[in-house]
Amino acid sequence: MPRHSTHVAPGLAHGRVLAALEDLRDRLELPEAFPDAAVREAEAAAASDPPVEHDMTHVPFVTIDPKGSRDLDQAMHLTATADGFTVLYAIADVPAVVTPGSALDAEARRRVETIYLPTRRIPLHPLVLSEGASSLLPGKRRRAFVWTLHLSADGTLSRTELRRAEVCSRRAWNYEDAQASIDSNAPDPMLALLKRIGELRAAVEHERGGASLNVPDVEVDDEDGRYVLVRRRPLPVEDWNAQISLLTGMAAARIMLDGGVGILRTMPPPTREAEAEFRAQTVALGQPWLRGMHYGDYLRTVDPDVSAGLAILHAAASLFRGAGYTAFDGAAPAETMQSAIAAPYAHVTAPLRRLVDRFGLVVCEALANQREVPSWARESLGDLPAIMATSKSAEATRLSTDIIEAASVAHRVGDLFPAEVVSAGDGRGRVQIAEPPITASCTGSLEAGSRVTVRLVTADVEKGAVQFELA
Known part of the structure; x- marks a missing residue:
């Protein structure tokens, strides 16, 4: 899909924008450097090489991620069988390098998630692990939780196996190159199979009553020190890739519910x-x-x-709100569904970047192999919903994007823009302008879905505030 972008006005990228982003980091009290004790533990874990019972380094796994990514949580290998498909999905074995109760564990609980800002990334774990010894980088032997997901010919899940093993990815695809291969006359065989399985899983989602919102994303890119707003629709390969992760999360939820212990990602239906x-x-x-x-x-x-x-x-x-985590030990909770997915679901595919996944993986691996769930993981489940609720990742992303948006039009206060009315009521609403790709508040007698001309009234870089009025 074409990418539409707009550059920040001259002089803003290294002045007011940087100052506003640094102030945002302070306002949100985002973490800085890791404590020395946590760093020492991470370095020791990265240098260790404990034996792994299962060797799966002969399997040619690949990763598919955004361009430039180095914190690679997932790798896959797909095969067609006589009666369906086999999905091997390797997830970075973070529990192998984070000791329960350690300084590294405590710091991960404080950070909760990796936070992505235009100027920096604030990782959940030290880079020696998240972009080094635990990342599923190509050509590197890595410990992983390997899910074996057996699918029937129509894409439905028939059987799940899970074990810890050593793996070795062969190639790190980025989304653009993967899509180009799929669209070519000679697509990579595994990527062609990803398309086939992804489309089948989308059809299963359709039958299940789930839904995916393909609203164009607004992202911030850094191009030679100048920030660029990019509005784009996800590539098809991103949706197919996401279907593998969703499949795994649903398989994990089923294991937890059958085993009577776990933590689900839940969301109530719309009112x-x-x-x-x-x-x-x-x-x-x-x-x-x-x-x-x-x-x-x-x-x-x-x-x-x-x-x-x-x-x-x-x-x-706006229909689906109230997402959270529901832990249980014994009887299944009253609410088990993630209503947008229309199925029980658990987070287990991004342990390098999200705290809760580390615990979900350990719970599922024990249950899948008829063993007792380790006490450290079981005893932490009740604390995790509250811990995950303290994550500042979404807020930091939203506020930093607001700052970049304000900076991109700060030199155009008073100018007119063609716009589309996204929502309206009581003399105000929200409008979408195409270039730069901004959705912002607007005053006036607006009608949702109409095309209008608006005037930029305010573009406050420090506050990240943009205000239009109907012209």
Whole structure:
């Protein structure tokens, strides 16, 4: 898909923007350097080489990630069988290098998640692990949790196995190169199989009643010290890749529920009021969500490249709120579903970047092999929902993007812009301008889904605030 971008005005990239981003880091109290004790433990773990019971280094795993990524959590190997497919999914064995109760464990609990900012990345673990000894880099022997997921010919999961093993990735694909290979006359065989399995899993999602929102992302790129806003739709290979991760997360949830212990990623269904409001918005936008049509089926008919479609997808995102983590030990919890996925689901595929995955992996590996769950993991499950709720990753991403957006138009206060109304009510709403790709507040008599001309009133870089008015 084409990438549309806009450069920050001259002089802002290394002045007010950097100052605002540094202030944001201080305001959110984001962590700085790792404590010396945690660093020493990480370095010792990186230098250690304990034996691994299973050797799977003969399997030609590959990774598929954004360009430039080095904290590689997942590697896959896909094969077609006589009656379906086998997915081997290797996940970095972070529990092997983080000792429970250690300084490194305590610091990971404090950080919760890796935080990505335009100027820096604040990792969950020291780089000697997250981009070194624990990352599934090509040509490196690494310890991993290897999921063996057996799929039938229609893509449904028939059987799951899980064990710890040593693996060796053969190639690190980035999304653009992977998509180019798939679209070529001679696609890489495994990538071609990823497309096939991904499409089957998307069809299973459709039958299950799940839905994926393909709202164009707004990202911040750093190009030679100048920040660039990029609005783009995900490449198809990103969706197929995500289907493998979703498959694994659902398999993990099933293991936990069957075993009577674990931690699920849960989300309640939309309220009646929220659903009624969304239905009214779709009518106003000229694309009514008909009674009897499933939410996911409806969203698949929406084109995000037209004004009304973009407004509908933004409105749809507000239907699903309240995501969190639900731990249990004994009886299954009352709420087990992740309603957007329409299935029980657990986070187990990103342990280098998300704390909870380390515990979920250990729980699943023990249950899958009929062993007792290690006490350190079991005893921590009840604490994890509250710990994960302290993550500042989403807030840091949103606020830093707000700063870059404000900087990208700070020199254009008073200018007019064509815009699409995303939402409206009570004399104000939100509008989307195409270039730069900003969604911001706007005052005036607005109608959702309409195309209007707006005037930029405020672009406060320090606060990350952009305000338009109807012209």
